[in-house]
Amino acid sequence: MTIFRGLKVLDVGTWIAAPVAATMLADYGADVIKVERPGRGDDYRRFASFAISPNAEANYTWLLDAHNKRSLSLNLKSEEGRRILLELAAQADVYITNQPPALRRELNLTYDDLKALNPRLIYASLTGYGESGPERDREAFDLVAYWARSGLMDLVRAPGADPAQCLPGMGDHPTAMALYAGIVTALLDRERTGEGRMVHTSLMANGVWAASCIAQARFCGAATAGYQDVHRHFWNRPLYRAADGRWLQFTMVRTDAEFKRVLRGLEVGDWSDDARFATSESRITHGEALIERLRARIEAEPSDHWMARFAETGAPVALVGQIDGLADDPQVAASGLLSPPSDAAEGAQFIRPPINVEGLDPAPIEKAPELGEHSAEVLAELGYGEADIARFAAQGVI
Structure with a gap:
């Protein structure tokens, strides 16, 4: 079943945490449009080819985290690009972003800006360190804000050992789950009140939450130095x-x-x-x-x-x-955490988000979109003709 069929979602984010919240909505039927910059797109498209990533023929991280979406390339630094995005936001149910807060203010893409266009909009914001405070505009990856800044890096080590880096995405994926939970909570509230909401979380907040069985002791006056x-x-x-x-x-x-x-x-x-x-x-x-x-x-x-x-x-x-053993682990296979093999998944099984609702099976994995693959389709749905779309392409708007 596709519980979110008919739900219109704009994914105006990059990398993992915010976009994966949109992917989870897509898994249950939402129509997710991923907005990307023309020419380059989301840098996460290339992560599987980085020197630090294991080699495979498939673009496995992109397929894992960006499947079942449509891609619209859009230059948000152009006036027409922003106008198109605002048209989409006026019709959307959910707007997801991890753009730096300062950039949102510069482009007039804050919650208050979009709420004026669409009072029923659920605006989901992901930041590194929170919506307020001296570090609210500071950018971060999960290795920094979730792992290092929260104290997890310092805690998760043997006595006397040096701190270690976390795995790529280790904080992003649980943070995406928190953002998804906020979105779903706000959608239920909208069913009851008819009003949209801003929901937000941060990488640092999720890191502190992950460390909370020890971190809470500090807020109750306990000494935590020397915990190891x-x-x-x-x-x-x-x-x-x-x-x-x-x-x-x-x-x-x-x-x-x-x-x-x-x-x-x-x-x-x-x-x-x-x-x-x-x-x-x-x-x-x-x-x-x-x-x-x-x-x-x-x-x-x-x-x-x-x-x-x-x-x-x-x-x-x-x-x-060991990671090398997961593909042959009978418990992994039996527990339902993998998708069935499909042509769209390039014949591989892919790891599913850890959400299971009996009777609500996620949609089959379809291929992750090419950059701008659906630009013409999305613009046509907004009422633009072929001449307009050709002009946008020529001017670098899409």
């Missing part, structure tokens, strides 16, 4: 490397009974007779000694040996997954 050092004494916090280089995770081992199953799996059941390791409390007190012994034992055998042993004893130990 506390975990030096918790034996089930570190990861342990097996002989084949794979890592084992013991986070779900929480009770004395589960710890004994781990020891039986490691064939060192006599360790439970050691008073230092007999209780949860003593294992914390003597955590560093226990960690040292576990590391030496686990390094003696490959991961498949240990995982088989832990399966036998019922110890809740996890093998740290």
